[in-house]
Amino acid sequence: MLFKRLRPSLNELLEKGTDYSFHGRFVDTLSYNHFTTEDFAKLKQIDELIAPHKQEMVRLFYEALQHVQPEATKTITEARIEAYLNAFFTMERNRAYVDESLRFFHLLRKEKVNVGKLIVAFNQFNFFVLTTLLAKVALAPKRCLTLMETLQRAINIEQQLLVEVYTETLMEQIADGTAKLMEQNAEIMFIKDLLQALDQQNSDVQMVTAATEEMTTAVSEVAHAATVIAEKTTTSVERAEKGQQMMTEAFGEIIETSEQFTNMVDRFEHLQQHLSAIEKVMQLVNGIADQTNLLALNASIEAARAGEYGKGFSVVAEEIRKLADHTVQSLGEVQRNVGELRTISSEVSSAIYSTSSTIRQAVNQAQEAMPLLQEIVSAMGDIQDSTNTNAAVAEEQAAAVDEIATRMSSIASLTEFVRELGEKTGKTVHALSKAIDRFRLGLVNDNGIKLSSKALLHLAKTDHLLWKWRIYNMIVGYETVRPEDVASHYQCRLGKWYFDEQTKKQLQGTPAYEKLNAPHERVHIAAKKAAEAYAKGDLKGAEAQLKELEQASIEVIRLLDELIEKVEKERTFETHLA
Template sequence: MNLFTKTTAWDERVKNSKATNIEIDERSKERLIFLGITKETLAHVQLAAEVVEPYKAEIIDQFYENIVSINHLKGIIKENSTVDRLKITMEKYLDQFLQAELNQEYIKTRMLIGEVHSKINLTAEHFISAHHLLVQYITSIVMEKLYKKKSRMIDAVIGVQKLAAFDQQLIVEVYAESTFKGFLFGISDMINHTTQLDTTQKLIEGMEEQINETHSVSSATEQMSASIQEVSDHAVKVAENTDEAVQSAEQSKFVIDEALHAIENVGTVYDDVVSKVDNLDEEIENTQEVISVIKDIADQTNLLALNASIEAARAGEHGQGFAVVAAEVRKLSEHTKEQIEQITANMTSLHTVSSQVTTQIKQTGERVDQSVTGARTAGTELMNIISKMQSISQGTNQIAAMSEEQASTVQEITNRNTVINELSTDLQKQAEETAKIIFDLSKQMDHYRSTFFATNIRLESKDIIRVAKTDHLLWKWNIYNMFLGLESIGAAEVISHEACRLGKWYYGNTSADFKDHQSFHQLEAPHQAVHQYAKIAVECFEKNDSVGARTALHQLETASSTVITLLSELEK
């Protein structure tokens, strides 16, 4: 205690000066004031550098020897870098620390350290422990080398501790912010992906359509079953009628065969008739020759009777008897001649009739031949008809059997369709339950995401853009789930485009780098449209105007997509 009560009291060295003469950004200046860091403090660190510099390599070697003795830390190094590379980085850090030129570049390097440690998942606990170990090495060397110069030693040690505390505070703060942002944006990305699961409504509607279709299929299968049964009944009747027709055709074939046999017998009789008619013609011709001879004899008899009459007249009375005989002979001759003429006329008529009969018999013969040929052809065709009718009968029987199988298949389709209907109904319920689970999960993630904003982490413009993306996707998501009956939103809850997080950033003190960007100027109109269509969608939904609500939702999605695209361009 005597050390701090002689010339320089300890409270003089550590008291808060409530000001600093180091020009730096306001946030860092607050830390410097809190820790009491001034240019004099930096000068004391530079004094410490004079005695520490020769031991820098030894400090670094000892530091990493202790670090790699911890398996967890050794694993992080192996996964992300090497000890040799880290030693080079540590040398740069020590050089910058001992030079104690506290400016924006110095602060930027410390912030980078915090960001890197957050990315490689080095915990703040391990970092602080390791940093304290480094400060121990430095202060131990300072105390060992300056213990004879107590005032300089104390100033140097306190300067090192103050600047090290500033480094720790800055690095840990950036580490915490980076870690929190990592969690925040990780949750935001999860929410962004979750809001893309907007197919539930289509799935539910699809299941509803599928259920309706199954009803239609059931109705159609019932009608089909009835039609198939009717076809089967007709097929059975046709088969029965075909069997009867086959039997009738076979009976007809028997009759035709009998008729064909009779016609063939007729042909045989016809041949006999033709032969006899030919004989008749020959007899008629022979008879005509005999008649001609008889006529010649009659003529000669008549001539003789005439001569006898002449001779009897010459004989006088002695020739009267002979004259009587001659007169009788002449009468007989004349009578014979008349009979011969009559017979000749009859024979001529008979010959004419015989010729006509012969002609008709020949025609009849030709027709008999045609009838025989036709009968044989008819028999052959009838056999073909019988064969075809038997095939038809078999095919009809097969149709009847197939109809029964088809009816069985249709019944199976009906049964399967009933199962599909039940499964569709279950799937629809599961889709609704899944939609609720997903929406509840998104609400929980958004609630967890909101807790990060209460940690007072600094959100730069790029961070606000990422957050705004999620905000707008959530707007669309909540409106979408309102249609599913999972969210309740009133028109009054839809805030203006100026009051939301993006609006406050857009109309606030935004960096000129963003304000001069073309995408920034294009952002206002679609952003305003998002809130406008959201309000219209809610109002239409409250009025049960589903068509108007869905139209507004579609317009909201279009405007939101434009906003997201422009924000992505700004983020780059």
């Protein structure tokens, strides 16, 4: 359009719209900058006017790049800059032009050229062209002004595209980074299992601690009993040793008694011998008495023959006979006494002999028993040593078990402390995930940035990781998710992108795109069912749905990664073409 005067009005500067008509964001960019097909025609006029100075413009741009990022000029040569400038001035504003510009801008970004300094470079380029136009058509101010306006619009479009490339790439990196953060964050879903395991462990430790305390009591009782047994065993050993000593002394006395009885037997044998000698003497005296009696009888007979002369001799003979009879009677009495003495002596001798035999047998048995008694005393000594050792070991075990009980109590306290740390960690991680989510949503919603397909796919990844994460935290008790909070798979960010006509046109037939809808729908169904189950108090049902959600989410993430890889490959290919 032509301005009505040399200085454009505010309304003229605020005009929007374009006569280009094709699908895509670039039409909005053209419209916002009020760039039309007439402007494109004027761009070609500018190109003709500044053609003699094209190499200067290339050099200007190249030197600016070299100053900003020297390494970039190894890839972005003067020839590449010239190709870009030719496209800027001569290429129709359509999808092909956008692809050409984006390839160049992505190349600049890849070489890490600072975007702020690039804008300065574009402004310098714009100033160079403007001053060149002024030098060429200064005498036609209206034409000069319209050409300058067209150039400014074209430069504005380039700068807008440049900023969008950098901001969208930054958003892609942020979205990718937050997606990875959330992915790693979501991996901490084991906190629930950790807390459950710690609860179980704490319960087990409490049971073991109680059992250990009971065992401590039992072992202490055993130790006490062992000590008592050791003491009693010591007493028994002392008594056994004393008994052995007494038995030894008794054995000595028995042997001495046996010897005395043997002497008595010998003496009785001598007594028997003396009695035999007495009997022999008595037999002799008895014989003498018989002879005396016979002589007295003969004397009486002779006295009778002598008559009167023999009367005195007869009296003597009678007295002698009486004395002989009396002697015989006395000898009979003595013989009876000696017989009785022999009988009693024989009985006593037999009794003493029998007793002596018994004592000898007892001595033999005692001699045999003494080694056994010694063995018993020795065994009792060994038992004493063992019981003393057992008592000491039992006391050590009692101390060890008591130490175990103390340590188990410490472990129980430590387990509870670890559980509290796990609880705090879970809450902290949950708070961190909420902060990360607020950060990414703030970047997207508060900065008016239009998302590229890659950035949107990364955000969609995070969205679905968050659903898994939110349901998990709902089960743990860190977050509230109502069933009505779970939208359908048509209404979420991914669903809106998936069912968008432009997306269908761009990706229809792509395997990952075609497969994405089914697991995506399962994610939303499982999330809703999990929230419903949890609201009813069905924790197991909620956990089962979480597992289903996780399986579906894994498939969604895998397919989204494939789509991201496809977008990235297409962009890399286009960059390499540049």
